[in-house]
Amino acid sequence: xxxxxxxxxxxxxxxxxxxxxxxxxxxxxxxxxxxxxxxxxxxxxxxxxxxxxxxxxxxxxxxxxxxxxxxxxxxxxxxxxxxxxxxxxxxxxxxxxxxxxxxxxxxxxxxxxxxxxxxxxxxxxxxxxxxxxxxxxxxxxxxxxxxxxxxxxxxxxxxxxxxxxxxxxxxxxxxxxxxxxxxxxxxxxxxxxxxxxxxxxxxxxxxxxxxxxxxxxxxxxxxxxxxxxxxxxxxxxxxxxxxxxxxxxxxxxxxxxxxxxxxxxxxxxxxxxxxxxxxxxxxxxxxxxxxxxxxxxxxxxxxxxxxxxxxxxxxxxxxxxxxxxxxxxxxxxxx
Amino acid sequence: xxxxxxxxxxxxxxxxxxxxxxxxxxxxxxxxxxxxxxxxxxxxxxxxxxxxxxxxxxxxxxxxxxxxxxxxxxxxxxxxxxxxxxxxxxxxxxxxxxxxxxxxxxxxxxxxxxxxxxxxxxxxxxxxxxxxxxxxxxxxxxxxxxxxxxxxxxxxxxxxxxxxxxxxxxxxxxxxxxxxxxxxxxxxxxxxxxxxxxxxxxxxxxxxxxxxxxxxxxxxxxxxxxxxxxxxxxxxxxxxxxxxxxxxxxxxxxxxxxxxxxxxxxxxxxxxxxxxxxxxx
Ligand SMILES: Cc1cc2nc3c(=O)[nH]c(=O)nc-3n(C[C@H](O)[C@H](O)[C@H](O)COP(=O)(O)OP(=O)(O)OC[C@H]3O[C@@H](n4cnc5c(N)ncnc54)[C@H](O)[C@@H]3O)c2cc1C
Ligand code: SF4
Ligand code: SF4
Ligand code: FES
Numbered sequence: 055x056x057x058x059x060x061x062x063x064x065x066x067x068x069x070x071x072x073x074x075x076x077x078x079x080x081x082x083x084x085x086x087x088x089x090x091x092x093x094x095x096x097x098x099x100x101x102x103x104x105x106x107x108x109x110x111x112x113x114x115x116x117x118x119x120x121x122x123x124x125x126x127x128x129x130x131x132x133x134x135x136x137x138x139x140x141x142x143x144x145x146x147x148x149x150x151x152x153x154x155x156x157x158x159x160x161x162x163x164x165x166x167x168x169x170x171x172x173x174x175x176x177x178x179x180x181x182x183x184x185x186x187x188x189x190x191x192x193x194x195x196x197x198x199x200x201x202x203x204x205x206x207x208x209x210x211x212x213x214x215x216x217x218x219x220x221x222x223x224x225x226x227x228x229x230x231x232x233x234x235x236x237x238x239x240x241x242x243x244x245x246x247x248x249x250x251x252x253x254x255x256x257x258x259x260x261x262x263x264x265x266x267x268x269x270x271x272x273x274x275x276x277x278x279x280x281x282x283x284x285x286x287x288x289x290x291x292x293x294x295x296x297x298x299x300x301x302x303x304x305x306x307x308x309x310x311x312x313x314x315x316x317x318x319x320x321x322x323x324x325x326x327x328x329x330x331x332x333x334x335x336x337x338x339x340x341x342x343x344x345x346x347x348x349x350x351x352x353x354x355x356x357x358x359x360x361x362x363x364x365x366x367x368x369x370x371x372x373x374x375x376x377x378x379x380x381x382x383x384x385x386x387x388x389x
Numbered sequence: 390x391x392x393x394x395x396x397x398x399x400x401x402x403x404x405x406x407x408x409x410x411x412x413x414x415x416x417x418x419x420x421x422x423x424x425x426x427x428x429x430x431x432x433x434x435x436x437x438x439x440x441x442x443x444x445x446x447x448x449x450x451x452x453x454x455x456x457x458x459x460x461x462x463x464x465x466x467x468x469x470x471x472x473x474x475x476x477x478x479x480x481x482x483x484x485x486x487x488x489x490x491x492x493x494x495x496x497x498x499x500x501x502x503x504x505x506x507x508x509x510x511x512x513x514x515x516x517x518x519x520x521x522x523x524x525x526x527x528x529x530x531x532x533x534x535x536x537x538x539x540x541x542x543x544x545x546x547x548x549x550x551x552x553x554x555x556x557x558x559x560x561x562x563x564x565x566x567x568x569x570x571x572x573x574x575x576x577x578x579x580x581x582x583x584x585x586x587x588x589x590x591x592x593x594x595x596x597x598x599x600x601x602x603x604x605x606x607x608x609x610x611x612x613x614x615x616x617x618x619x620x621x622x623x624x625x626x627x628x629x630x631x632x633x634x635x636x637x638x639x640x641x642x643x644x645x646x647x648x649x650x651x652x653x654x655x656x657x658x659x660x661x662x663x664x665x666x667x668x669x670x
Contacts, residue, residue: 120398121396121398121399121400123444125444125485128483129485130402130444130485132399132400132487134399135396136398137395140510156468162639162640163640165639166638166639166653167397167638167639167640168395168397169397169398169638169640170395170396170397173670254615272647272667272669273667298637298640298642299641299642299643300636300641300642301635301639301641302398302443302447302448302607302635302641303447303635304442304444304446304447306444306445307445308443308444308445308446308476309444309445311444311445313398313442313447318641318642318643320642320643325633325643326632326633326643327633328631328632328633329468329470329471329474330470330605332606334632334646334669334670335669342670344645346644347647347648348645351648352645352647355648356648
């Protein structure tokens with residue numbers, strides 16, 4: 055029988071998880087916007103709108119220490135970050151587009167060399183997904199093979215019910231364990247009446263066809279025409295649940311400090327700049343091309359996956375109105 | 390449980406054992422790993438690179454310039470051009486640097502056994518070939534003729550000057566050294582002219598020969614047609630690409646040329662592979 059949970063019990067679930075010492079990250083009002091942030095109590099959950107930024111930070115912080123160093127009496131020592139002290143976490147009410155992304159990023163962080171900073175956070179996090187019942191003009195998850203009700207990447211999945219509250223589906227064993235541990239907060243319903251999922255206007259894209267075009271058209275006037283106005287601000291990359299480029303830098307003095315890994319963006323002008331001054335991608339259209347190629351060709355070539363979940367955040371935020379869904383549409387319709 | 394060895398970004402510590410100033414801004418470090426176990430187990434192949442750190446400044450990518458046949462230490466040779474390299478240059482003998490690696494692919498040296506070799510290098514780009522040159526010289530009997538064509542803007546810009554002399558004098562290597570017109574002093578005993586031109590005059594036979602080319606993009610651009618003219622096929626020519634890198638591990642998304650990740654698929658490529666890539670380097 056389907057499990058259900060009331061809005062109030064969802065808050066109590068958050069409170070109970072917090073009491074267990076877990077870190078609970080969920081959508082929360084922050085001024086005029088909603089963001090995925092660590093919650094202090096269940097009531098802070100705010101499920102009405104799609105959070106402005108993705109939930110990527112839960113696994114891949116904007117900036118994190120990867121080691122510290124100290125020189126004492128002429129001897130340098132390097133200290134590791136103790137990953138065992140990372141909190142057990144629950145990401146609650148992650149929209150389908152955000153819940154699906156970590157599974158896609160697993161590929162790059164675990165091929166050959168394992169980035170335990172990312173992977174250990176993944177292991178320690180349970181994801182509770184949430185179906186969308188409204189979509190805006192920028193949403194196009196359906197175009198890239200997901201949907202507002204896609205459970206990919208979720209361990210438990212919530213679907214809003216017509217009479218209030220949520221149906222809660224078990225997707226993985228990790229989710230089942232969490233549900234069992236808090237069984238008292240869930241009810242069993244004979245039948246449920248789910249609110250209809252959102253219907254993004256975007257028509258499905260033929261990703262294979264898009265890739266085939268990208269395979270053949272590295273040099274094409276199209277790139278200049280769509281991206282010459284790109285400001286290289288990086289907003290698209292920083293809001294994206296799937297962008298994973300980063301930089302590594304030291305903070306501190308020669309004798310004491312930390313080495314940190316932090317987000318970067320291939321749209322930035324200096325991203326590929328050589329010490330000689332030579333820059334392989336020295337104009338913005340080349341950088342934007344790399345963004346599209348990375349998401350819809352290179353990541354597919356390497357891992358058989360698309361590096362975009364159709365969340366639409368880059369479209370909503372782009373200061374010059376570059377619309378990735380429209381770009382893909384155009385490629386999709388090219389001969 | 391703390392999982393120290395699982396941190397792929399954590400460098401080994403190495404002490405600067407010796408410093409040689411090659412030119413006014415290029416310096417060689419000889420590095421000895423502080424941890425004995427690392428010293429014994431650290432193995433690499435000619436062509437691979439590492440991430441070197443000056444603590445407080447960050448990390449920088451250089452090839453490992455010493456030969457894998459020489460154990461106990463590694464060497465790197467770098468030009469001071471920016472934040473990390475300037476910080477490295479401030480360090481002295483006895484100071485500590487970080488070393489992560491070895492990373493990337495390498496020259497398939499076994500495939501060169503029994504063949505003639507022509508090394509073509511320009512300026513600071515001798516280090517990535519020097520590792521292979523010494524590797525081959527230490528296994529001298531496995532190869533046929535060895536020719537080295539090396540040039541720099543001026544006499545003062547030539548790196549490894551003492552080794553150039555050694556190669557000149559050992560008798561089983563043909564060294565052609567050159568400086569750009571105007572870069573020669575009164576006692577210069579080498580050629581005068583740009584590397585591609587000098588290579589063409591030296592005219593090494595292409596038959597059963599592998600060419601190994603490293604240098605600034607413009608030198609490579611003019612050298613490849615010369616090699617072609619001399620009869621070298623695209624899969625008999627090797628070079629290394631030096632895109633900007635950070636992780637060295639195929640994660641940070643910085644070093645790609647199309648779907649080729651220089652840090653993982655390279656840095657060593659044949660001219661044939663390079664020509665098949667989108668021209669974005
Ligand atoms: C596989 C590989 C092998 C290599 N091998 C060698 C080698 O053996 N030897 C060697 O010397 N090099 C080698 N390189 C190149 C080397 O990695 C770079 O020279 C080095 O990383 C420069 O680091 P840096 O931190 O000192 O420079 P940075 O501080 O990053 O500066 C680089 C350049 O950009 C400029 N710059 C930086 N920030 C700004 C800014 N905000 N505005 C304007 N300009 C700016 C600097 O002035 C400088 O000219 C190799 C590279 C690769 C990929
Ligand atoms: S590329 Fe844009 S639409 Fe796709 S996942 Fe990233 S932010 Fe969302
Ligand atoms: S948000 Fe828009 S302007 Fe900014 S880098 Fe992305 S595409 Fe360019
Ligand atoms: S250097 Fe990070 S991906 Fe190649």
